[in-house]
Amino acid sequence: MSLSEYQALAEFRFLIRRFLNNSENAARSVDLEPQQYQALLAVHGLPAGQQPTIRALAERLQIVHHSAVELVDRMQKRGLLRRERSKEDRRSVLVHVTLRGEKLLKCRT
Numbered sequence: 001m002s003l004s005e006y007q008a009l010a011e012f013r014f015l016i017r018r019f020l021n022n023s024e025n026a027a028r029s030v031d032l033e034p035q036q037y038q039a040l041l042a043v044h045g046l047p048a049g050q051q052p053t054i055r056a057l058a059e060r061l062q063i064v065h066h067s068a069v070e071l072v073d074r075m076q077k078r079g080l081l082r083r084e085r086s087k088e089d090r091r092s093v094l095v096h097v098t099l100r101g102e103k104l105l106k107c108r109t
Contacts, residue, residue: 030107035061036075040105043081044097051086052095080104 001009027037042060043052050056058068072095075081080101086092097105 030104032104035071036078036080037105039071039075040080040097040101043095044102044105051092053086053092054095057095075101 023037024034027034032040038061039057042057046052046056046060054068054072055065057072058065061068061071063071072081072083076083078100079098082096082098084094084096086094
């Protein structure tokens, strides 16, 4: 790798880190943990046709399934997300952003 490639990579990583830091601070300013904000954004912004399952949330956040379950538990207690059984496959649980969650998400976008 050339020096200019290292510099470009370093600059790119700096910009990502700055974006994430600003995003984390913004989430905390409305009493959200950064991961909770990311979860709201992930569920609300899923591609068309993708079911908002806990598995999809775990994949979007790059966390293991049981961590996503715990995150949804905490967020449901705060009134940010709600669970619903899928009508097509009763074994599957869908996750939806509540009105309260949408309001907080709009404060940050």
